[in-house]
Amino acid sequence: MRRSTLIFLALLALSTAAVTVMAGGGLISTSFVKTLGMTLCLCLAAVAMDLVWGYAGILSLGHMAFFALGGYMIGMWLMWARTEAIVVQALSGQPLPPTAEEIRQGIGGQIFGVVGTSDIPWIWSFAHSLPLQLLLVVLVPGLLAAVFGWLAFRSRVTGVYLSILTQAMTLALALYLFQNDSGLRGNNGLSGLQNLPGVSAPQEVTALWLFWASALALAGGYLLAAWVVGGKFGSVIRAIRDDEQRVRFLGYPVEGFKLFVFTLTAVIAAIAGALYYPQAGIINPAEMMPIASIYLAVWVAIGGRGRLYGAVIGAAVVSLLSSWFTGGRAPSIPLGFYTIDWVDWWQVLLGLAFVLVTLLAPKGIGGLFR
Amino acid sequence: MSALLEVRGVSVSFDGFRAINNLSFAIDRAELRAVIGPNGAGKTTFMDIVTGKTRPDAGDVIFGDPPRSLLRMTEAQIARAGVGRKFQRPTVFEDQSVFANLMMALNAPRNPFAVLRFRPTSRHRDQVQDLAEEVGLAPHLTRVAGELSHGQKQWLEIGMLLAQDPLLLLVDEPAAGMTLAEREHTTTLLRRLATTRAVVVVEHDMEFVRRLDCRVTVLHEGSVLAEGSLDHVTADPQVIDVYLGRG
Ligand SMILES: Nc1ncnc2c1ncn2[C@@H]1O[C@H](COP(=O)(O)OP(=O)(O)O)[C@@H](O)[C@H]1O
Ligand SMILES: [Mg+2]
Secondary structure, X not given: OOHHHHHHHHHHHHHHHHHHHHHHOOOOOHHHHHHHHHHHHHHHHHHHHHHHHHHOOOOOOOHHHHHHHHHXXXXXXXXXXXXXXXXXXXXXXXXXXXXXXXXXXXHHHHHHHHHOOOOOOHHHOOOOOHHHHHHHHHHHHHHHHHHHHHHHHHOOOOHHHHHHHHHHHHHHHHHHHHOHHHOOOHHHOEEOOOOOOOOOOOHHHHHHHHHHHHHHHHHHHHHHHHHHHHOHXXXXXXXXXXXXXXXXXXXXXXXXXXXXXXXXXXXXXXXXHHHHHHHHOEEOHHHHOHHHHHXXXXXXXXXXXXXXXXXXXXXXXXXXXXXXXXXXXXXXXXXOOOEEOHHHHHHHHHHHXXXXXXXXXXXXXXXXXX | OOOOEEEEEEEEEEOOEEEEEEEEEXXXXXXXXXXXXXXXXXXXXXXXXXXXXXXXXXXXXXXXXXXXXXXXXOHHHHHHHOEEEEXXXXXXXXXXXXHHHHHHHOOOOOOHHHHHHOOOOHHHHHXXXXXXXXXXXXXXOOOEHHHOXXXXXXXXXXXXXXXXXXXXXXXXXXXXXXXXXXXXXXXXXXXXXXXXXXXXXXXXXXXXXXXXXXXXXXXXXXXXXXXXXXXXXXXXXXXXXXXXXXX
């Protein structure tokens, strides 16, 4: 194993332990634990982005679509199971025990009332089952990525055209989900996801569980990515990034490699999303708008692409700073004639940082080490 | 025994311009062949067609034993069938070590899942070591290819071709940018290689071609103008016309 991988895992374990201790001692709030857990999920998505862009050279600007799809898939079960418990509770006062059909109707009315129906869309067929819905977390984004990638790579769409195509994909998906009859509650999205069904532990405890799960997922994803890029496979995808035609003349099926990396990273992003949204509590189609995926690319660029720890640093630093600046905690700067309000000016600062890193440190923050 | 490579009546046009015009010729299994011709004669395009980079408008390209048409195969399939190519300017992966470059080229299963599971054994390492020695890069195995001199990059690329162990080797202007000593080394190597496989060398430099001492095909405007020994073709009035006419 490479030294940087070991150092990364050690640091991750240390910070996880530190957060756990501080949360137990009441030094950090539950909502901050959630913020940190979500940050770990974003770091995992950034590792996936680094794999597909930094190593294989495929600038996907649609990977947050897979992230959000993963969130939707787990969200469906969370919402269903919790609503079911509420409905059963409400009907328990009646003289006769409720039939399965009555419970279904109750759930349908509760979940889909906001979009003016109580019919349960067919895509919710598996929502009652956690194992099936967990399978969908992997299968739905994985299949979408495989089909999209197969079509795009087979036609040898590369470079900026591929980036535009991935943007179109995530935009189309978002616009579709914004519709009320998409089956996923339109712009309302799914909510109440922070309540884990069947768990009576309070939020400060479940927040830690999800934080640990996120840390574990990041460690696993990082190890997997390090293994993938560590051997000859890593050599080949970096070669594809630098000169794919040359790689073809070496006899490697370039399209197959791209498709593999694209699909694998989509699944990693989906798993990250499935852990993120229970901590965020809510998901809606705006999460899939192209800007989210552009941010992901910006984090990786700032952190340093082609280095897994660079991606993690970029995602952690930028997303934590972002929530600090936009959370109203950063003090405004009065200039007399004008007051710099960070909620608005953070974007400008981020844009500036991006330009500066691109110009002055093209290898990103991660490139400053070694 | 049939030829290893047979090009039959191949034509290709770029925006109405015929770069290759009804080109036909054949290469034997263990043959060294030089292809010469003025700039724009279609030499590189011919290599593009054989390696699958460019699809011809007409004709057929037959290769191997049993003979198969290359026209339905992808670049990667053609490479795996045994066609190796050395580019005009050295193309190695500058970001990676000499070792990684050679290891990538080494004959081994090429599909993503096999590559993912691949871990080099001591046999693979020995093979890479031998190749590096053969092309004079043994002391540089751990260096990043981008740091090598122009000549060393040419050698690395030749080493990668040897690692692929192709049946047919297409070499585009190998002497460009090489010192006299390197050229001599290159001709020796190419001639030795041609004892076990077919080697086609595209070259401008007549001195280099003379040293190769092999059959020569002269291309002009996308077709064969003359073929035979170097003395034979250089005595051909048409060939003289083409070279002098272009000045
Ligand atoms: N992709 C292409 N598009 C347009 N014209 C091309 C292309 N490739 C080659 N040509 C033209 O075809 C002719 C033959 O080119 P080439 O095979 O490179 O010649 P050579 O290698 O013999 O110097 C040239 O006139 C060149 O301009
Ligand atoms: Mg040429």
